[in-house]
Amino acid sequence: MTSPEREHDLVLHGATGFVGRLVAAHLAEHAPPAARIALAGRSRARLAEVRAGLPARAHDWPLLVADAHDDASLAALAGATRAVVTTVGPYARHGLPLVEACARAGTHYADLTGEVLFVREAADRFDAVARRTGARLVHACGYDSVPSDLSVLLLHRRCAADDAGALSEVRLVATARGGLSGGTVESMRGVVEEALRSPDARRVLADPFSLSPDRAAETSVPQPSDAPAPHRGPDGRWTAPFLMASFNSRVVRRSNALQGWAYGRSLRYGEVMGVGRGVRGAVAAAGVTAARGLLPAAMAFPPTRALLDRALPAPGAGPSEETRARGWFRMQTDAITTSGRRYRAVAAAQGDPGYAATAVMIGEAGLALALDTDRLPDRAGSLTPATGLGDVLVDRLRAAGHTYDVVELRRVSAGWRA
Template identity: 50%
Template sequence: MSGEQREFDIVLYGATGFVGKLTAEYLAKAGGDARIALAGRSPDKLLAVRDSLGDKAQSWPLITADAAQPSTLNAMAARTRVVVTTVGPYARYGLPLVAACAAAGTDYADLTGEPTFIRDSIDQHHKQAADTGARIVHSCGFDSIPSDLTVFALYRRAEQDGEGQLTDTNYVVRSAKMGVSGGTAASMVELVRTAATDDEARRLLDDPYGLSPDRAAEPQLGGEPDMRWRRGRDIAPELDGYWVGPFVMAMVNTRIVRRSNALLDYAYGRRLEYAEQMSVGRSVLAPALSALSAVGNTATVAVGSRLLHRVPNKVVERILPAPGTGPSEDILENGHYTIETYTSTTTGARYRATIAQKGDPGYKATSVLLGECGLALAVDRDKLSELRGVLTPAAAMGDVLLSRLPAAGVTLETTRLG
């Protein structure tokens, strides 16, 4: 069955989870004429979600599918152009669905922030997906759209201006208000536990080019830059007076950006150095906070992996938020983020890309980003990259997302600084 003959444009798998419900709400509002179905393990819960949506969604079909029953995933993937999934931890539940989509030639988008899962997806399914014409696109939420799209936007701006390729590039979270959900907590625990027991996983997490399509082809630019603490002025004069520390999700986002560069045949440049930071302000305590954040982020996997795997699962479950839970309504609606990405080019030009969005970054804002990725894959197919296989958001649909996101309430602009 070809993509044009599929019954649905989008199947949202995991529609009864916390982010799944938010994504269903967004698609009901922004989906236009797209043919959408909701999928998950429980028909009763799916029905309750559909009933909570507007009139337009009441005709959406419901599909029962379960990661523990791969045949149900295979059947689901064969019916649709695109599967959008919020079912994590992805290392535990994700690969059977990737396999189903790769085999069926079905496009796929998820929210994973788990480098080990992405590496497994690449190793096991990239070639088949490329052969069948499937686009398997990981990290389509707050991790890693702002990272991937701001660097892509800077590349496009420098290209337009004829100012060469990108070199030193730094992502800085200027402000953010967000909560924590059970799904994110479960994914982080899964990642740390894996690092504790798997030497190959630890090597992957230590390698800045761990998601590269060809590790031997990558430039040798020195050690991992993700864990630096710095004065803002060392990044850009516009940040003079500020201090920054490493951003907690740099371990995932930086590798997505580097994979995008490689998949795009190093269009950003072979001298690209990329790091992610968050501003800790300009008070007298800022230098200490910056240093502490660097130490804390470095220790998260190194120490946490040694300790967490010794703690019984029942104890961990009592401490962490339950799966399917999330931030309060106030944080969901009043959360926000503003991120600035600075770069210098091979000609000496300097640029800044700014991306901002309202809504809790990991949930409300993420549901918009994921929904737009699903719609881009489903309804803008003639405008997408020709690349197939296990991709990144920028490599699969960079130009389309730059066009779509402003209408979805995501501000993304580039500024020449010098």
């Protein structure tokens, strides 16, 4: 389970940040006793403070001083461990030097990015290097995009086992209770600023296959809109645009392409957010849709940006422990296959999705990269949760209390049921 040629099995970089502390706490509670874990960040004093607040079993974890923009310190960090988990974002601003260090050292890597432009640049610059060294660079290992990516993987597995054909129409409906993280807000702001500066960035952001490893080979089948109009379904539930659909959908499509389009060449994949039923649901759907359209413009206009800065959470800030514990998420993904059969995947967990549940996801992703390499998919390079971690991460998350289930749906008089 450990590797004698590296001093550590897993290093958590960004351990002094809000999410980093949550990940450190998860690792201290759930990592195997023999796992060699270290904490990394810019300040040894702050790292020592974090370590002192962890259970006693973590009090001898080494502390590594490393700065996101100090190449020498990052090279030393990557060379000392089998795997790195990083919570230091926004990743387009702070993340590429660590990706490069891990790619060159053959060190496995996981992050929490929800930034299309960052993943595209990281893949363009370091995928080939990582494939040569055997490094798995696994992006988007939090609420963005583990539940959606693993749900579609499991749907594919079930349909293949049932000889039901390829996936054709797949739609995820996300419902959740939780706060918007300051890191997500800062990442969104960075994407908006880059899109204003660069026509190339705008083209990447608008392309539904912008994360594909082979754009020219992708289907010409139109993909669902990332910002659909409010819609009332047959069950009376209203849906509205899901904030992370424009990122999650591209991750799922990259997973499909990295596996030789195993899900289906004509796959259409989209995501929406469920907002309730009746008049309240209709009003909520209209409000979410309006906010989805206005938020980028508000971030781009200096007077409204200043107002948002005061109203939205700052980077490094987060909700109380009680609020995090009250959170939850449920992501229902319905699929129609090329043979006409229907399936449903459900991914769900207790805990604020952007904080508590995300800490579990990336913590278990890091442990999988560090300790389960012999069971992981035989791939290296710039990967997704489904292609880099696959069933190993599903099993780990189920063991941690998360739900990942797939059922086939049958037609009944009231519609489709499991």
